[in-house]
Amino acid sequence: MSDHISATVADGVGHVTLDRPQALNALSYEMVRALTAVFDAWRDDSEVGLVVLDGAGDRGFCAGGDVRELYGYATRGEHETAHDFFRTEYRLDAAIARYPKPVVAIMDGITMGGGIGLTGHASVRIVTERSRLAMPETRIGFTPDVGGTWLLASAPGELGVHLALNSRTMDAADAIHAGFADLYVPSERLPHLYQALAERADPGTPSEIALLFDETPGPSALALTRDWVDACYSAPTVAEIVDRLRATEVDEAHSAADELEQLSPTALAVTLEAVRRARTLPRLEDAFEQEFRAVTWFIEQHDLREGIRAQVIDKDRQPRWDPSRLADVPAHLPAQVLGEQRYAPVWPTLEG
Numbered sequence: 001m002s003d004h005i006s007a008t009v010a011d012g013v014g015h016v017t018l019d020r021p022q023a024l025n026a027l028s029y030e031m032v033r034a035l036t037a038v039f040d041a042w043r044d045d046s047e048v049g050l051v052v053l054d055g056a057g058d059r060g061f062c063a064g065g066d067v068r069e070l071y072g073y074a075t076r077g078e079h080e081t082a083h084d085f086f087r088t089e090y091r092l093d094a095a096i097a098r099y100p101k102p103v104v105a106i107m108d109g110i111t112m113g114g115g116i117g118l119t120g121h122a123s124v125r126i127v128t129e130r131s132r133l134a135m136p137e138t139r140i141g142f143t144p145d146v147g148g149t150w151l152l153a154s155a156p157g158e159l160g161v162h163l164a165l166n167s168r169t170m171d172a173a174d175a176i177h178a179g180f181a182d183l184y185v186p187s188e189r190l191p192h193l194y195q196a197l198a199e200r201a202d203p204g205t206p207s208e209i210a211l212l213f214d215e216t217p218g219p220s221a222l223a224l225t226r227d228w229v230d231a232c233y234s235a236p237t238v239a240e241i242v243d244r245l246r247a248t249e250v251d252e253a254h255s256a257a258d259e260l261e262q263l264s265p266t267a268l269a270v271t272l273e274a275v276r277r278a279r280t281l282p283r284l285e286d287a288f289e290q291e292f293r294a295v296t297w298f299i300e301q302h303d304l305r306e307g308i309r310a311q312v313i314d315k316d317r318q319p320r321w322d323p324s325r326l327a328d329v330p331a332h333l334p335a336q337v338l339g340e341q342r343y344a345p346v347w348p349t350l351e352g
Contacts, residue, residue, distance in 0.1 A: 002034035006056070011198040012049040014042045021057025026066045027114040029085045035118070036092045043100060050206050051099070052197060053118060054106040060132070061106065064113025065089070067140065074299045082299050083343055086145070089117060090288040090346050093147050097121035097284055102206040104197065107131050107175070108187055117146025120180055121284065124206050127172040128187040129217075133180055136167040141264035143271045143294050150287035153278035154179050157226055158233035164275050165238065165268055166259050174222035183210050184217040228253050238268045239326040265326040266301075266333070270294055273334035285347060290338050292346050297337045 004020040016038050018025035042048040055061035065085075073082040096103055096118060105119035108128045113136060119125055127133070135144040135152065144152060144164050152160030155178040162168060163178065175181040185193055193213045197206060232244035232253060238260065245257035260268060274294060278287050 002028075002030045004028065004031050005034040005038065007038045009042075009045075009047055012047065012200070013198050014038075014045075014048040014051045015194075016051065016053055018055040018062055021055075021059065023066070024060045024063035024110055025055040025057070025115070026063050027089070027118075028066045028069055029081075029088070032085065032089045032092055036088060036095070039092065039095055039099065048101065049200075050102040050104065050197065052104045052106065052194065053096075053122065054108065055115075058109065058130075060110025060115075061108055062112070062115025062118065063110050064115055064136070070299070079296075079300055083296055086292055086295050087344075087346050089114065089146065090292060093117040093121055094285055094288060097147070099123070104206050104210065106190065107133065107181060108190065112136050113148075114146055116148055116151070116180065120151050121147055124183070124210055125181045126183050126185050126193075126210060127175050127181040127217075128185060128190070129172060130187055131172045131175060131181070132169050133171075133175045134167055134169040135164060136169075138165060138263050138267045138271055139167045141267045142298055143267055143274055143291070145288075145291040145295050147284055147287055147291070149274045149278040149291060150281070150284050151178075151180055152275045153281075153287075156223075157230040159222060159226065159229055161233040161241075161272065161275050162225070162229045162256070163222075164271050165233070165241070165263075166256055168222070170222060171217075171220075173217040173220035176217065177220040177223045182207075183214040185210065185213045186215060189213045225252065232256075237326075238265070238272055241272075242326075265329050267298075269326065269329045270298075270334045270337050274338055277338060288346050293340060293342070294337050296343050297340075 006017040006019045008015050020026065042051060070082060102124060103122040104124040105122035106126050107119050109130045110132050111119060112134045116133060116135060135148045137144050152164045155163065159178055170178060172184045176184060193210060196209050196212065228248050228250045232248065233241055235241045235244050242257050242260050245253045274290060277290060281287050
C-alpha cells in the first residue's frame with residue numbers, strides 16, 4: 001500500500017482516499033498501483049457493499065497525474081515505464097467504470113486530468129461548491145486522456161470540443177451540464193452523506209441516498225455559451241475555429257481565440273481529432289486505446305515543460321519541424337498519431 005493512499009472498510013463501505021494533499025493528491029505511478037490493488041481486493045470482498053472515493057485536504061480531490069514524474073521518465077528515455085504508467089492508469093479507470101459495486105466519487109475541490117479519470121467514470125459522481133474540473137492537457141502541449149475524450153465527446157453540442165481545446169475549467173453547474181458529474185452536494189453536507197452511506201437506511205441505493213443531499217447549483221455559465229460555441233467549434237479545423245471565434249461579436253469568443261493561439265498547434269490538432277473520433281467509438285475501452293496511441297507518441301516527441309511547440313527532434317537528434325503555427329502541422333498527422341499502433345496496447349484484445 002502506498003503512503004499516499006488510505007483504505008478502510010467499515011459498515012460495508014470501502015473508503016479509499018488519495019492522501020497526498022501537499023501535491024493536491026497528484027497521482028504517482030505508486031498511487032495508481034496501490035489503487036488498483038485496493039479495487040481488485042474489494043471486488044469480491046463480501047464485507048464491501050459499496051466504495052467511496054475521495055481526496056484528503058480541502059483544496060482538491062486530485063490535480064491529475066504527477067507531471068514531474070512523467071517528465072522524468074520522458075527525459076531519461078524511460079519510455080516503457082511511462083507506457084506502463086498509462087496502461088495501468090487506464091485499466092484502473094476502466095475497472096472503476098465497470099466495477100460490480102457502486103462507486104461514489106466525491107470531486108470536492110480541484111479535479112483535473114487523472115483525477116477525472118478516477119471519478120468521471122464512477123457510478124455516482126458528486127461535486128460541491130468548491131469543485132473545479134478540467135481536462136487541462138493542451139496547456140502543456142499534451143492531449144486529454146484517461147477516458148476524457150469519451151466524456152468530452154458526449155457533452156452537449158460542441159461544448160466538449162471547447163472544453164478540450166481551451167482546457168476550460170468547470171464549476172459544479174458546468175460539470176453537471178457537460179456530463180462530468182451527476183449531483184451537487186454542498187461540502188458542509190458531505191459528513192452527513194458519508195454517515196448516511198454507512199447506515200444505508202431507506203432509500204437504500206447509493207444513488208438514492210446521495211439524492212437526499214442533492215441541491216440545485218447556480219446556473220451554468222458554460223450552458224450560456226452554447227450558441228457561439230456550437231457555431232465556432234463545429235468548424236473542421238482548429239485554424240477555422242479560431243477564424244470563426246474572431247468573427248463573432250462575443251468578447252468571450254475572442255478571449256477563447258487568444259487562448260488557442262498561445263497553445264501548442266500540434267496538441268490542438270490531435271485533440272480536435274481525438275474528441276471527434278471518440279463520438280464514433282462503440283465503448284469506453286476503445287477511447288482509452290486511442291488515447292494511449294496519442295500519449296505514447298507525445299511523450300517521445302517533447303518534454304512536458306515546454307510542450308510540442310518546441311522544436312521536435314527525431315531519434316537521430318535531428319529537427320523535423322518547428323510547429324509554431326497551425327499551418328505547420330501536417331494535415332495527416334492527427335489521424336496518424338491516433339491510428340498508429342506502435343506499442344503493446346492497453347488491452348491485447350477487445351472482445352465484442
